[in-house]
Amino acid sequence: MRSAMxxxxxxxxQALCTSVGHAMQxxxxxxxxxxxxxxxxxxxxxxxxxxxxxxxxxxxMTEYLxxxxxxxxxTCGDPPETYCALENPYMCNNxxxxxxxxxxxxxxxxxxxxGRNPTTFWQSTSWKKYPKPLQVNITLSWNKTIxxxxxxxxxxxxxxxxxxxxxxxxxxxRTWTPYQFYATDCLDAFTMEPxxxxxxxxxxxxxxxxxxxxxxGYVWKNDKTVRFEIKDRxxxxxxxxxxxxxxxxxxxxxxxxxxxxxxxxDLRIRLLKPATGATMVDENNLSRYFYxxxxxxxxxxxxxxxxxxxxxxxxxxxxxxxxHNTTGPDCSRCKKHYHGRAWSVGSxxxxxxxxxxxxxxxxxxxxHRANASSLGVANRNQARVCDNAMLRCQNGGTxxxxxxxxxxxxFTGILCERARCQGPGDCDDQLSGQASLHHHPIGHQRTLTLxxxxxxxxxxx
Numbered sequence: 184m185r186s187a188m189x190x191x192x193x194x195x196x197q198a199l200c201t202s203v204g205h206a207m208q209x210x211x212x213x214x215x216x217x218x219x220x221x222x223x224x225x226x227x228x229x230x231x232x233x234x235x236x237x238x239x240x241x242x243x244m245t246e247y248l249x250x251x252x253x254x255x256x257x258t259c260g261d262p263p264e265t266y267c268a269l270e271n272p273y274m275c276n277n278x279x280x281x282x283x284x285x286x287x288x289x290x291x292x293x294x295x296x297x298g299r300n301p302t303t304f305w306q307s308t309s310w311k312k313y314p315k316p317l318q319v320n321i322t323l324s325w326n327k328t329i330x331x332x333x334x335x336x337x338x339x340x341x342x343x344x345x346x347x348x349x350x351x352x353x354x355x356x357r358t359w360t361p362y363q364f365y366a367t368d369c370l371d372a373f374t375m376e377p378x379x380x381x382x383x384x385x386x387x388x389x390x391x392x393x394x395x396x397x398x399x400g401y402v403w404k405n406d407k408t409v410r411f412e413i414k415d416r417x418x419x420x421x422x423x424x425x426x427x428x429x430x431x432x433x434x435x436x437x438x439x440x441x442x443x444x445x446x447x448x449d450l451r452i453r454l455l456k457p458a459t460g461a462t463m464v465d466e467n468n469l470s471r472y473f474y475x476x477x478x479x480x481x482x483x484x485x486x487x488x489x490x491x492x493x494x495x496x497x498x499x500x501x502x503x504x505x506x507h508n509t510t511g512p513d514c515s516r517c518k519k520h521y522h523g524r525a526w527s528v529g530s531x532x533x534x535x536x537x538x539x540x541x542x543x544x545x546x547x548x549x550x551h552r553a554n555a556s557s558l559g560v561a562n563r564n565q566a567r568v569c570d571n572a573m574l575r576c577q578n579g580g581t582x583x584x585x586x587x588x589x590x591x592x593x594f595t596g597i598l599c600e601r602a603r604c605q606g607p608g609d610c611d612d613q614l615s616g617q618a619s620l621h622h623h624p625i626g627h628q629r630t631l632t633l634x635x636x637x638x639x640x641x642x643x644x
Contacts, residue, residue: 216535218492220506229596234507236529236537237492241332244325244483245294247496252290253320259306260287265470266309269342269460272468279306290321293476302477304340310457310472313464319474321452323481324356327501328513331445333482335411341475342407342458345398346372349411352449359451363411364393372455380412385419389444413445432531446486489529489537490514507541517542 220237223230252258259266260281267275280286288306295303310317335349347365352358366372375393383390397409414425421431435442457472465471485494487503491514494503505514507529508521517526523543530538579591580599590599 217489217531217537219536220490220492220539234539234541236489236531236539237506238487238489239484239492239494239503241482241484244329244481245323245479247327247501248294248323248325248481250290250293251322251324253322257307257319258289259308259473264309266306266473267468267470269458269471272465272471275470288475293321293479297478302340304475304477306340306475307454307473309470310464311469313466313469313472316455317457317472317474319454321454321476322356323450323452323479325448325501326355328353328446328448328486329483329501330442330486331413331447331481331483334413334480335450336478336480337409337452337476338478338480339407339409339475340477341473342460343398343409344454344456344474345458346456347398347409348453348455350451350453351447352451353443353446354448356449356451361391362450363391365395365398365409366393367395367398369393369395380415383416383419388416388419389440416445429534432534436531447483450481485513487514489531489539507539509542520545 217236217238218240219235221232221234224233225231258281259279263278263280263282263286265275266277266279267273268277278286279288281289288304290305292303293305307317307319344365345367349362349365350359351362352360364373364375369375369377373393377395378392379394379396380392382392399406417425417431420434421427425431454474457474459472485491485501485503487494487505488509490507490509491503491505494501502512503514505511507514508518509526510516510518515526521542522545526542527540529540532538578594578599580588580594583589588596588599590596590603593603595601595603
């Protein structure tokens with residue numbers, strides 16, 4: 184009888200092991216489990232929470248930005264204008280008319296779905312006021328701190344700019360610092376020696392460089408991207424294929440300047456000189472010179488200080504769904520009444536779970552700050568075992584000071600998850616916690632099943 188009851192559970196566990204194995208085989212193990220904030224563990228006292236560092240998954244951050252242009256009237260089409268091809272000054276059949284949808288090129292077309300035919304793109308007015316510089320500032324704002332996880336890529340429909348600067352802000356656009364300079368001639372444009380990302384080392388990773396790699400090849404279809412190489416910088420610590428992420432996480436954990444380098448609230452693209460394709464500008468055909476961008480890619484995640492594994496976009500604003508008793512848009516402070524120790528950012532270390540550094544209730548007794556070596560014991564002692572944000576006491580139990588459940592008659596255990604044995608034979612058909620599984624939501628059934636058979640689960644996988 185007991186074996187028959189276990190068979191469905193065993194098959195479910197085998198299926199789970201298989202799916203987990205397939206899901207993980209494409210990723211290095213050292214990436215850690217930073218999308219998980221807590222899990223249940225079985226201690227001598229019963230079920231308890233084990234807290235981990237966590238962060239949201241990386242995603243396409245262009246879905247959540249606001250774009251502004253300076254000057255604001257720099258977009259083509261008002262009045263309508265005809266453009267000539269840069270490589271052929273006599274081919275002048277490209278029109279821009281803001282009043283006609285098919286011929287308009289507004290800024291939002293830098294962020295729409297690619298793959299359409301014809302290509303959609305934003306386009307500036309032409310350089311009709313030459314020799315006055317044709318300059319445009321494109322500002323991308325998130326109103327939220329985000330962390331970059333992949334290269335920033337700009338795809339131009341026009342020729343790539345001969346001079347350009349990519350800048351970042353960490354204070355919502357109040358101040359700006361350069362990320363990288365781009366020019367056909369770095370010495371002439373910015374009095375800087377040309378370099379590439381491959382010239383950087385661990386010691387010079389934070390250096391601001393000027394590169395000539397992305398300011399040439401103005402006519403070639405496959406040569407119209409401009410990049411800011413995030414992954415090449417990651418690789419300086421994590422290796423060429425990013426297989427040693429533990430090393431990178433360790434550096435990010437201990438070097439604030441390095442974390443800040445990959446953190447932004449805003450990006451600004453300063454277009455300073457359009458592609459000309461020659462040493463001299465053809466003043467008789469200025470309709471050849473303009474900027475046009477078909478796509479901008481910015482991959483990243485909400486910065487939640489390793490205190491949240493999800494970020495929501497609500498009422499036009501991004502915000503972390505904070506855990507570990509933290510609060511704020513970036514989970515950057517403890518909740519009210521949870522100042523039992525000073526707030527601290529979560530830690531990537533030790534790999535793979537990190538250190539949660541949870542905020543604890545203010546009315547606790549003497550508190551010792553958790554570190555990597557004391558994480559398990561410290562977090563179990565500080566865990567809010569029962570509350571509405573985590574897991575309610577089961578089978579009618581009530582939570583007392585977040586630390587223990589007062590159980591209804593007939594039930595016991597730290598979460599009242601086990602039926603109390605009243606006499607001989609009453610528990611014959613029970614396996615730890617099995618009687619209460621029928622009363623749980625589906626999500627809790629799976630969690631408790633894995634806790635009940637820890638050794639069996641490991642052996643199956």
